[in-house]
Amino acid sequence: MTCLWKASSGAAQSGPRCWLWRVTPSRADLDRLELWWRRLVSGVRRAWESVAIRSSVKPVVVGDGLEALANERLTTQLRQDIAAALGIPETLLSASAANYATSLSDRLNFYETTIVPQAQLISEALNEQLFGPLGLHFAFLPEQLEVYQEAEVRKARQIVALVGRPILTVNEGRALLGYAPLDAAVFAALEVDDAA
Numbered sequence: 339m340t341c342l343w344k345a346s347s348g349a350a351q352s353g354p355r356c357w358l359w360r361v362t363p364s365r366a367d368l369d370r371l372e373l374w375w376r377r378l379v380s381g382v383r384r385a386w387e388s389v390a391i392r393s394s395v396k397p398v399v400v401g402d403g404l405e406a407l408a409n410e411r412l413t414t415q416l417r418q419d420i421a422a423a424l425g426i427p428e429t430l431l432s433a434s435a436a437n438y439a440t441s442l443s444d445r446l447n448f449y450e451t452t453i454v455p456q457a458q459l460i461s462e463a464l465n466e467q468l469f470g471p472l473g474l475h476f477a478f479l480p481e482q483l484e485v486y487q488e489a490e491v492r493k494a495r496q497i498v499a500l501v502g503r504p505i506l507t508v509n510e511g512r513a514l515l516g517y518a519p520l521d522a523a524v525f526a527a528l529e530v531d532d533a534a
Contacts, residue, residue, distance in 0.1 A: 426452070427447065430445060430448060442489075445485055453480070454480045464476045490514070
């Protein structure tokens with residue numbers, strides 16, 4: 339019997355490989371088997387030395403493949419650990435983790451507790467080391483992110499529901515979005531278009 343040990347190379351199962359020879363092979367067959375094996379595992383020197391032994395050959399796989407190493411619970415736990423270490427709520431990683439409202443609040447919380455503080459640290463370092471000496475200033479504008487705009491719209495809708503009328507004028511809304519205010523003539527034209 340010939341047993342060869344093969345570590346995982348990603349291409350095949352790892353573990354020993356054994357061949358049982360049914361008939362006594364010729365020296366040429368043994369040499370071909372050794373040559374084939376050396377070519378198969380030639381990536382690592384000396385770790386894959388093999389010798390063929392005269393005996394009848396029958397391939398026998400010993401050990402399990404990579405699919406036997408799959409562990410769903412372990413994978414889930416590792417994903418949770420990595421997310422916790424990076425400050426990412428689990429609801430952002432899986433679509434079925436929470437309902438829509440929880441997902442939105444978790445996303446906003448993720449930005450407030452992880453993204454924005456990191457962005458501020460980055461902008462401080464950039465200003466101190468790069469832009470400051472040039473007389474420039476770099477700043478992230480997190481309030482212009484879509485997640486914050488959505489949160490503000492939700493708040494405004496809740497206030498409108500309580501008060502019964504809008505809380506911002508058109509120009510105040512445009513200013514929040516970074517647009518220039520509209521002239522009175524434009525307002526008049528818009529009102530005429532709305533009436534039609």
